[in-house]
Amino acid sequence: MMKIVFNDNFLKSAKNLPKPQQKKLGSLIEILKTNPFHSLLHTKNLSGELAGFLSFRISRDWRVIFRFIDPETIHLISAKHRKDIYK
Numbered sequence: 001m002m003k004i005v006f007n008d009n010f011l012k013s014a015k016n017l018p019k020p021q022q023k024k025l026g027s028l029i030e031i032l033k034t035n036p037f038h039s040l041l042h043t044k045n046l047s048g049e050l051a052g053f054l055s056f057r058i059s060r061d062w063r064v065i066f067r068f069i070d071p072e073t074i075h076l077i078s079a080k081h082r083k084d085i086y087k
Contacts, residue, residue, distance in 0.1 A: 002033045005069070006076040013079045021062045025079060028058060032066075036074060050086065053077065 014025060031038045041056035046065070055063045063085045065077040078085060 002036060003073045004029060004033060004076060005073060010076045010078060017058070017062060017079055021058045021079075025058050025064070028056065028064075029076075032056065032074065036068075046086070055085070 014022065017025065028041060031040055036054075036056075037043050043054055043056045046053045046055060050065070053065050053067045055065050057063060058079065061082050062079065063082050064079045065085060067075050067077065069075050
């Protein structure tokens with residue numbers, strides 16, 4: 001089981017999600033804890049300026065950026081619409 005850590009920036013961005021995505025995010029974080037590469041997450045390695053970070057889908061249009069601090073710990077960075085999150 002992975003340990004999940006986050007900061008105030010992640011909490012603020014998660015609170016700004018539409019209600020359906022907020023509810024779904026909770027269940028997806030539980031999946032992330034057990035398997036960060038589960039097929040329901042659609043986990044992707046990012047490139048360019050975001051190399052070293054990963055993202056997973058909340059829904060078709062909403063994403064979470066995260067990174068591994070160590071093999072057992074995931075740091076959630078931000079949750080935003082896909083048009084905004086990679087900027």
